[in-house]
Amino acid sequence: MEIDDLVWTPDITPGPMVRKTREQFLQQCPPGRQLVACLGPKLVGYLGFDHPTGLASNRHVYELNIAIHPDYQHRGIGRKLMEAMKQQAKADGVRKLSLRVLSTNQTAQAFYERCGFRVQGVLPEEFWLDGRYVDDILMWCPV
Known part of the structure; x- marks a missing residue:
């Protein structure tokens, strides 16, 4: 996807996204597990969601x-996707939303905080990127 190539850069993600076939894409992004934002026919953003484990005790x-095309960032698209996600989660009986963000991605951290997320933990020096260790920040939001 064009958005993935533009958004998931080394300063945003610890490794490249590799999906060689349609089957691999569908396995990683199953139908019904993404909200999308379009302006006319153009896909400008998406928010993917799934249960973090297959355990019944973790189904809540x-x-x-989330990824927003760089040309469409800072226009409220991400916030609208997050609002829609919270509604979808409530309808699905989900009580908690969680995500991970690199400590170097302070723009995303601030966005998540504005959307009601807060830090639930930090994995110090989780990744070695561009010659330095980078923390992985775990964030969560109640639904």
């Missing part, structure tokens, strides 16, 4: 990932 949680 959705883990999220």
Whole structure:
């Protein structure tokens, strides 16, 4: 996807996204597990969600990932996707939304905080990126 190539850069994600086939894409992003934002026919953003584990005891949680095309960032699209996600989660009986963000991605951290997320933990020096260790920040939001 064009958005993935533009958004998931080394300063945003610890590794490249590799989906060589349609089957691999559908396995990683199953139907019904993404909200999308379009302006006319153009896909400008998406929010993916799924349960973090296959455990029944963890079915009240959705883990999220979000990407907005750089040309359409800072226009409220991400906030609208998050609002729609919270409504979807409530309808699905989900009580908690969680996500991970690199400590170097302070713009995303601030966005998540504005959407009601807060830090639930930090994995110090979780990744070695561009010659330095980078923390992985775990965030959550009640639904």
